[in-house]
Amino acid sequence: MNSRYSSVSFVSEKEKDDHKYNKEVYPKGMTEDMKDILKDNKMGHHKHKISAVVGKNDTNVFLPSDRTVIFEDIYWGPEVENSLPEGYGKKATDIWESYMEQAEVVKMELGCGRMQNRLVTFSDGLQACVRYRQNTDQIQGEIFSFYVAKLLNLTNLAPSVVKVVDVKDQLWKNVANDIATAQWSSNRAVVLTQYIPSLESANIPEIFKPSSRHLNKFDVLKMSLKENDTVSKSQVLLEKLKLKHVKKSENKNEKADFDHLDLNLSKKSIDSFVELAQWSDLIIFDYLTANLDRIVNNLFNYQWNINIMDGPAHNLARKIDSGLLLFLDNESGLLHGYRLLKKYNVYHSLMLDNLCVFRKSTIDQLKEIFATKSVGKKLSEEFHKKNNAVIRDILPPLPEKNAKILHERIGKVLGQVEKCEQNFSNR
Template identity: 75%
Template sequence: MAAENPQEKSATKHIQYTLPTFKNINEKLSVKLDRKINIAIDQKMYNMRRNFIIYSGFGYRRDLMRRNPTKKDCSFYNYCLLSVLASFILGLVIGVAIVRSTQSHVIAQSFKSRRVINLNSTRDGHTRTLNSIKMDSDLKINDIDVSDKDLGRFIPVSFTGDKDIHKQKMDVYPKGLTDHMKEILRDNKETNHRHSISNINLTVHVPNDRTILYENIFWGPEVENSMPQGYGENSAEVWEKYIDQSEVVKMEAGCGRMQNRLVTFKDGVQACVRYRQNTDQIQGEIFSFYLARLLNLTNLAPSVVKVVDLKDKLWNSVANDIATAQWNSNRAVVLTQYIPSLESATIPDIFKPSNRHLNKIDVMNMSLKENDTIQDNKQILINKLKNKGMKTKSENTEKFDHIDVKLNKKTIDSFVELAQWSDLIIFDYLTANLDRIVNNLFNYQWNINIMDGPAHNLARKMDSGLLVFLDNESGLLHGYRLLKKYNVYHSLMLDNLCVFRKRTVDALKQLHSSSVGSKISEMFHSKNNAVIRDILPPLPEKNAKILHDRIGKVLSQIESCEQKFANR
């Protein structure tokens, strides 16, 4: 018996090993081949084995894969390859569809079932905490910096207590508080709306209680009379006297940054205390409040400056809490009235990038689009325009200087909010506040959905609709140092605003004709004792000059709007 060729023996073992592998692949792919194709495969494998053994026996060791295959040789392998690719693509598509459907369902359910809770203070701790949300689905989201890619849009921030409870009972203050103090803090002014039929003309018009807009650029008495009461000079004086006579009995974490504290007084009234290592942030907060008083703005919560002194009656009972907070003695802090019943405030559509302007044409269009406006009113308005030879859908419809239109409460409330926004845009421009609208505008280049979310450091009182301007510590000092980088964002909103509150414009003119820096310094000296004045410097003269120049730029914008819309 002839000896077996070693090469043939090795090749035979290799073929015996590889043949089951091909069969396993064939089984895994689950290729349903008919009987004729199976026979052809068996024949092909038999030929491959025979050829491999023959070539190996003669010592040629040729690689079968290097031969030039015919179309018949490649058909089987092409079929298998296409089957694998088709199966992979189909499985990938089905998997992605299932995952997306599941995520969309979870997010949709979480939005439906969310219930906003928590106490107040903002990111930097003025009067509200706008940084916590709890949903019934146990989904927790902290901070308003949640990515739009995760949730599709920004989530409204929290407010104090349950919204339904506040609607039923607005008296959320301690029982020991006097009625006078409750009335000042509650801010629940109600206004009876009085309306009449539409009227629009080009004659000299004397504003009445039904005027929405007059002299082309001013909000009318209908809007002004509906404005929430807010926190005027009387509220500030009451708060100052209250703090002088009060004693803190409890300090707890809250109101924003790490060393800020939510304090409780003996009668249950609460305040947010701002503590900073840098005095310019304390200056920015209190001087911004003083400027708001000079502008007759009532949207800032009453604030006072105090010094941390354990011998003072104000801090005597919380020495241990002060040590825990790592506060240093003889440091100036700002105590700001805690405001309950706050909810998040979003940026109106009129100020978003697709629009970003507010003028008398916008006010007219919003009035005519009101769903509940009496149809006869619209027709009277259109007829008056036609009688003057104007086409209602052309540029000539802009030729009016005032608007008297019968509107429902919903539309009036929207105008009241826009009137407060006009004050906010001016105030933030003057102070160069970085932590509110500028924050959204700057981040818009990376996140186009950020303008759909809550406005930073801005909240709305649920009982009155008052917009509360929170956390103004970057104003007048820190913001001025960064004007070179951020001034374009400050100007962006102001340059597109052409409807103003008359009382705000009058206050601006008065401040510009005098020394606004001197007025702020006088207020600072009159409201604070020598100890505070030694610790906290006054507004620097350089900053006062910048403020005066920015007031001039606001007045220039107002004059530009007057000229632009005078003949329209």
């Protein structure tokens, strides 16, 4: 029997071990536009201009090169930034939104997590995960968390849109019986998220586990020296001497003696830092939204199960072909998570308080939003722009009090950035 699909979501153990995945994972006959948002090419499309990364024209400021790993004490350099997978940015979101305007669901089946969620297949073979909840808070949490990610230019969330369940609409007309079987109510808002193939589980990096749980420029230097197999012997010796001096300086509460790190990294080191750079964004994103269902889930349960940190991170996956981390299932963000801050905020803070290497583009976005006090306004504008009056009548906007909490949490992140600058600056 001819299959509609060339491949499926999870691949064989051998392919996982080899970390090679060159097969096309798209339904046969899919348009090139739709293939484009699944490809996640990291070669040739994602390279940042140095000026865009640095954001300064001052000739007295160190200008990173393509082999700069860390600069200004706390930021990932171009060597890491240029290697990040492209992910799902504005173009991918626009294509998905346009596609959903004319899509027709032809099949619904169990999948995508909770009991009433469904994996749906469209007429051309493309698939999506549909999030259905009785509680609109969780639908709001999912879509507004997605909007927050877009504000920060994070590309780790799959394209998502809100639709209303109505069997008279073109989207649902072919699956009225399946909708009844799923016990979905009419006129209920649901989130349709593009189904991303070729995923594997993602574990918590060693550096964020309880035995160490910190990431700063010294950690990056140590990891570079330990893992890198292409640095010249003289350079290794130089960096070891520098590290020895840094340790001595730290003991004397003196300032560090380097504010940037230039190295010719091995592929293994680059892959490690690409993962950690995405974790830098993940920690910030989960702190801002107070997501309970990912790392906080592991941290909270660690008190009963010390091995939980060695297992896969909850609601996090990695694309096998590119190394992109997918931040999945964000429904607890911004509403449910905010109501439980008194109980869980210590776990949110635990990760943020020990993070001192950031992506500059993310911090720059946060600084702009915080300075203009515009996060609530921007999210409201996005909600109204992306959703018609029917959806807005069913799904409420983000409450003003929640927007204020988000603004305050942005301030806390920027406070952590300032603390890191003070602790690790040599100026």
